[in-house]
Amino acid sequence: MAELTTAVRATPTPPRTVRTSAALPGTRRARRYWLVLIGLALLAAAFGIALVVWDNPMPVGTAGFWRIVALRSKNVLVMLIVAFCQAMATVAFQTVTTNRIVTPSILGFESLYVAVQTGAIYLLGATGLTMLTGVPQFIGQIVLMVGLAVALYGWLLSGKHGNLHVLLLIGIIIGAGLGSVSTFLQRLLTPSEFDLLTARLFGSISSADADYLPIAVPLAAGAGLLLWRRARRLNVMALGRDVTTGLGLNHRRELVVVLVLVAVLMATSTALVGPMTFLGFLVATLAYQFADTHDHRHVLPVAVLTGFVVLSGAYFVMKNLFYAQGVVSIIIELVGGVTFLVVILRKGRL
Amino acid sequence: MITLDGVRKDYTSEVRIGPVDLAIPAGGITALIGPNGAGKSTLLTLIGRLLGLDAGTIEIAGYDVARTRSKDLAKVVSVLRQENHFITRLTVRQLVAFGRFPHSKGRLTAVDEEMISQAIDFFELADLEGRYLDELSGGQRQRAYVAMVLCQDTEFVLLDEPLNNLDMRHSVQMMKHLHRAAAELGRTIVIVLHDVNFASHYADYICAVKDGAVVEFGPCAQVMTAPVLTEVFDTPVQVIDGPNGPLAVYY
Ligand SMILES: Nc1ncnc2c1ncn2[C@@H]1O[C@H](COP(=O)(O)OP(=O)(O)O)[C@@H](O)[C@H]1O
Ligand SMILES: [Mg+2]
Numbered sequence: 226m227a228e229l230t231t232a233v234r235a236t237p238t239p240p241r242t243v244r245t246s247a248a249l250p251g252t253r254r255a256r257r258y259w260l261v262l263i264g265l266a267l268l269a270a271a272f273g274i275a276l277v278v279w280d281n282p283m284p285v286g287t288a289g290f291w292r293i294v295a296l297r298s299k300n301v302l303v304m305l306i307v308a309f310c311q312a313m314a315t316v317a318f319q320t321v322t323t324n325r326i327v328t329p330s331i332l333g334f335e336s337l338y339v340a341v342q343t344g345a346i347y348l349l350g351a352t353g354l355t356m357l358t359g360v361p362q363f364i365g366q367i368v369l370m371v372g373l374a375v376a377l378y379g380w381l382l383s384g385k386h387g388n389l390h391v392l393l394l395i396g397i398i399i400g401a402g403l404g405s406v407s408t409f410l411q412r413l414l415t416p417s418e419f420d421l422l423t424a425r426l427f428g429s430i431s432s433a434d435a436d437y438l439p440i441a442v443p444l445a446a447g448a449g450l451l452l453w454r455r456a457r458r459l460n461v462m463a464l465g466r467d468v469t470t471g472l473g474l475n476h477r478r479e480l481v482v483v484l485v486l487v488a489v490l491m492a493t494s495t496a497l498v499g500p501m502t503f504l505g506f507l508v509a510t511l512a513y514q515f516a517d518t519h520d521h522r523h524v525l526p527v528a529v530l531t532g533f534v535v536l537s538g539a540y541f542v543m544k545n546l547f548y549a550q551g552v553v554s555i556i557i558e559l560v561g562g563v564t565f566l567v568v569i570l571r572k573g574r575l
Numbered sequence: 576m577i578t579l580d581g582v583r584k585d586y587t588s589e590v591r592i593g594p595v596d597l598a599i600p601a602g603g604i605t606a607l608i609g610p611n612g613a614g615k616s617t618l619l620t621l622i623g624r625l626l627g628l629d630a631g632t633i634e635i636a637g638y639d640v641a642r643t644r645s646k647d648l649a650k651v652v653s654v655l656r657q658e659n660h661f662i663t664r665l666t667v668r669q670l671v672a673f674g675r676f677p678h679s680k681g682r683l684t685a686v687d688e689e690m691i692s693q694a695i696d697f698f699e700l701a702d703l704e705g706r707y708l709d710e711l712s713g714g715q716r717q718r719a720y721v722a723m724v725l726c727q728d729t730e731f732v733l734l735d736e737p738l739n740n741l742d743m744r745h746s747v748q749m750m751k752h753l754h755r756a757a758a759e760l761g762r763t764i765v766i767v768l769h770d771v772n773f774a775s776h777y778a779d780y781i782c783a784v785k786d787g788a789v790v791e792f793g794p795c796a797q798v799m800t801a802p803v804l805t806e807v808f809d810t811p812v813q814v815i816d817g818p819n820g821p822l823a824v825y826y
Contacts, residue, residue, distance in 0.1 A: 458681075464659075468673070472676040473648065
């Protein structure tokens with residue numbers, strides 16, 4: 226059966242008149258790609274607009290109406306940033322590690338975030354959490370996460386025995402270590418403190434402060450732009466270290482640059498809304514299914530749009546069906562996980 | 576010309592390759608032969624700067640591989656490893672197109688496309704060019720990788736066992752093509768070969784490697800002798816006069 230479907234899919238598409246190595250050879254594949262992209266864009270726009278205007282309790286045009294619109298627009302912008310960061314970071318990370326089943330959270334960004342939040346509430350009680358809110362604290366958390374990642378990269382990749390797999394392994398171990406410290410501290414908290422903390426540890430859109438946006442937007446956009454400009458080099462890096470070197474790229478340099486950009490994106494997203502482990506993975510995998518090409522210049526936009534659709538869709542459902550604003554990671558993991566399995570089982574490959 | 580001067584690679588305290596001194600002349604095919612684990616792949620990847628040296632220097636056409644920028648080297652030397660990581664959702668043609676990366680940086684021109692088509696046609700991959708790499712047989716994929724490397728259009732070409740997985744016809748075809756590239760375009764091709772008879776027939780020079788050292792290097796006739804091959808491969812080898820030159824018989 227598997228052979229059969231492969232054979233059917235493999236039969237050459239309509240006779241080629243022009244032979245091309247383009248990312249989407251043939252009009253059929255190109256048309257399919259653009260349809261997917263436009264479809265996602267429309268869906269994203271629909272969810273974005275619905276989130277802003279749907280079910281506004283105030284009469285249209287009043288000051289209250291606009292205040293609610295402004296508040297909700299902030300949430301939509303937060304979702305856009307998070308989707309952008311997670312999608313770009315995960316696709317790039319999977320490419321440079323030549324591994325489609327890892328996500329950058331393997332490097333311990335989220336464990337660090339959880340440990341910081343837990344530590345604060347353990348040491349300072351409920352006031353600890355309020356002390357973690359504010360623009361300087363937001364910047365501090367980003368710096369801490371990027372710092373940890375860069376220290377890890379620098380230490381491992383500059384040495385003679387520097388090796389990406391060791392890096393990932395150490396990332397996992399640090400993540401697990403921080404995770405157990407957090408779990409231990411959480412046991413020592415009072416139930417009410419624990420309650421407060423739990424709310425912070427689900428990826429939550431509404432908890433993001435509007436004051437953070439002037440910092441988050443340029444960070445995300447800057448890192449994203451730099452990644453985008455490396456898209457063609459990312460295509461090469463997907464072929465592995467040796468081919469990359471053979472084709473004239475300095476593999477180690479490219480690797481470090483991409484990993485630093487990934488760290489900035491992940492830290493921004495995590496400091497903004499908390500852990501979103503599954504989103505990036507889901508989005509990257511779906512994006513490859515939707516875009517159906519290896520070319521990053523085609524995959525990345527699809528990934529970002531998919532991320533936004535998933536995130537805003539989950540938020541819309543949470544808010545209007547379950548009246549539980551903000552906590553989107555739960556539904557992403559549930560619905561996203563199922564979608565993911567269906568897609569993978571149907572297509573049979575990553 | 577490729578020169579290796581006191582080249583060493585120390586994997587562990589037991590496994591040391593070298594020191595190797597070798598001068599591979601420009602133009603023509605040089606075959607690296609030797610038993611498994613002799614160090615052929617190591618030497619080839621060292622020359623192709625995919626692996627760092629622990630001592631010594633390697634120069635390709637005067638460029639020190641440890642010091643020349645990778646992107647400059649990529650226009651002088653191309654290298655194919657024995658095993659290759661391949662990604663899904665990449666078609667044969669798209670893979671071959673990567674060979675043009677050092678020249679076009681991913682923005683393919685009409686000239687690039689023409690060269691890609693030629694390489695593909697040459698390896699009889701035209702019917703397969705739209706196929707994904709994970710839908711190919713091992714031999715077909717191997718041909719696609721070699722096509723990519725030749726598409727890089729460099730003066731020096733390093734190939735590690737490119738005949739792996741190839742059937743008789745495609746093996747012969749590939750060797751003939753490489754031979755022509757060497758003879759007509761003046762390319763210098765260094766190739767690891769499993770089959771000494773292929774080496775004997777198509778190569779201009781043979782370099783026999785054993786236990787991390789070069790034991791014999793010279794024109795085919797010098798290496799294709801019973802004593803040398805017996806010593807290199809640690810197994811009785813007879814060399815007889817075949818219809819197309821010396822033939823090693825070892826079974
Ligand atoms: N990455 C490595 N680490 C340690 N030892 C290695 C490594 N790669 C190869 N070796 C050892 O170096 C020797 C030469 O290997 P190689 O060059 O691959 O041989 P060949 O290609 O001639 O079969 C072998 O003994 C092999 O076990
Ligand atoms: Mg080998």
